Amino acid sequence: MKEKILIVEDEFIVANDLRIILVKAGYNVCGTASSVDAAKLLIASKKPDWVLLDIILRGEETGIDLAWELREKKIPFLYISANTNQSILEAVKETQPYGFMVKPFRERDLLVMLDIARYRYTLENKEPDTIPEVLPNTEGIIGLKDVLEKIYVVAPSESAVLILGESGTGKEKTAHAIHHLSARRNMPLVTINCAALPASLIESELFGHEKGAFTGANSKRLGKFEQASRSTIFLDEIGELPLDSQAKLLRVLQEKEIERLGSNQTLKIDVRVIAATNRNLEKEVADGRFRLDLYYRLNIFPIELPPLRKHKEDIEELANYFLQKYAQKAGKKVNSISEQAMKQLIQYNWPGNVRELEHLIERNVLMATGNEINRIEMPEMTTVYEDESRIKTMEEIEREHIMKVLKTCNGKVFGPGGAAEILNLPATTLYSKMKKLGIKQGYV
Template identity: 55%
Template sequence: MVFPFSIGNSQKFSVTFYSRDYNAYSDENLNLLIPIESTICQFFKQLYSDKKTIIEPKIKEVSPNKELSQITKSGFEGIIGSSSQMATVFNYIKKVAPSETSVLILGESGTGKEKIAQSIHALSPRKEKPLVIINCGAIPENLAESILFGHEKGAFTGALERRIGKFELADGGTIFLDEIGEMPLTLQVKLLRVLQEKNIERVGGSAPLKIDVRIIAATNKDLENEVAAGRFRMDLYYRLYVFPILVPSLRNRIEDIPELADHFIKMYSENMNIKPPTLSKAALQQLINYSWQGNIREMEHVIQRTLLLNEENTIKTIEFSPSSILKTEQTTESFSIKTMLENERDYILYILKKCNGKVSGAGGAAEILDINPSTLTSRIKKLEINKKIS
């Protein structure tokens, strides 16, 4: 919670309160501070009365050579953030990691749920054993049981040899079930039995195999709604929902954006073998103002795109993808209904302006729009926008 106040015309301060608990503060807490605002102002005025204090602007140019204030303790590598929301996540990880408790990681796509699972495993007594990652949404339903639990030779047509399943590979370690909300109901029944009985049976096998695995699951779905809709088993839900961890969206932790931007600039500059450019205040403000529906994954791609298109030592503007800009412009404009032709015209005009009127060739509008240059030329003439390019 942040309580801002001013001394005189230029001196601006804020008192910040932190809590390890997510959403610990409310407007009621802030209202308690309002009656003592004058007392707080007098205290700071007296404190700085004998000093010439210069308050730096909040948004500063970010240099990738600056030391990151990210957490670098063993077990948290790759997770960047010092916001109060991430402090809560780190606290939960440290508390649950040493135990054998099942963990359910909740959060939007692109928030870094897999990184959280890796940290829990790295800080657990199982860290020397395997961490096996399974994307439940990418497993073909007809092969799911064989992939997860393995099969014996001759168990079905094409089973030419014995196959060890993912659960057996993870024995003694941790298994991470990503996108658990996508798991078919038939497979949910088998997973529940594994959680209850601590053993598996290979397809075509005659005897159960004892296994020792810790389960970490993740989803971007509301599993309560999935249970209500009959798409997710209630008994499995309660088996997994022992220790939930909510990973905040990037929109709810914008104070971490400078550190994240710095990290990605350094990483991709090294990959491209170039000197990391400095991020200007204007570009940083663009990143802060953006809605980030794709969260950290989207930000990583945007920074990579910006570095590819940047030709200076300073990043002066962020190169968002055309589709992202179009969505942002549509949400900020006053509401109006446009025809499909009007929307197409606006979009082509925008791309042409970005390309300085270049239609064909490398970096031309046709390449960006992924259409034939002659087709684009025809559309430009039909929509009467060729004269608008300056």
């Protein structure tokens, strides 16, 4: 018998359809609930292994509210919902579910999502070897302990990895780190930027072509998947791939074989796939721009890279790392950044993330005339204040107030005596504010 599943869904017909599908597939459905209060009673009495969770339920509390409690109880969950607006998806992502399916759905998609979710949960919760303080082959990934731990866990496996994050957060460095810690490290990582491919050449670039396959095909060409045989392929900006190309990529991932353009011969491939995007793929799926089945195939083990403004505590270490790197490269003796210059870096909001910081440090190393960088010419969009008596912005005041409350609660956000209760805010609202203001529970 497979795991016990609790269904939390306020529409009887949908809940019943889910129950029938799951029982037919061999799962033990231990109950259904139409509200958060009813779900809590069933969770206490039935102790489910998994929860399928709708967002809009009967009563005042939502599925997102229940999700935070499930996280505290370490019960894995998946969302099944028709709500796909941006604010809902952002709140959903904060709760770190193991899947999100948009209604209506096919039976096959539900079961595939569950299989992948169960595999991810097993992979994330297996007893790892001792993780070293400094991982080899993770050059340039500074701080981000959670990210490094995920890299260490997933690298030795053959699982597909989906790296998520804004431009400049280090997605390609993360892909290189996974590859270089894997059993395929002795073969080169093959990289392709899906956003840079003309639509007419995507299939040829990915899968290759035979001589004469189309006008201008003057010789046989091996595609990126063939070049990555027994190695890893990194599909950067996968969210930019057109729908027809997504269908062809899905077939390759499912069948583990390719056909060159102009050939009727299938070739078996042994390739590990790492993909990356700065798009919200759940939103792209909901809007019909990205295939749900391809999303499942790629999203087996997601790694989300936070923007630099959300981990400013790492700026000093990152800046000094880039300082040493580019001073050595330029043959210069500059070896420190002044306190005032570092303050400038920390106060800036970094829309270009780590890449922007790296380029800024490189320029200032080249311009430095002594052993220390004393002041940095920041981009015009930021304002750096030297007067400590200046009037603070509302955002700064709000951040300081939330930080103060969190410290009095020893970092507890949810539940009795938590910061959400003291601030008289729903926990979901407080988590959203913390994310916006760059506050992490780990350093309050």
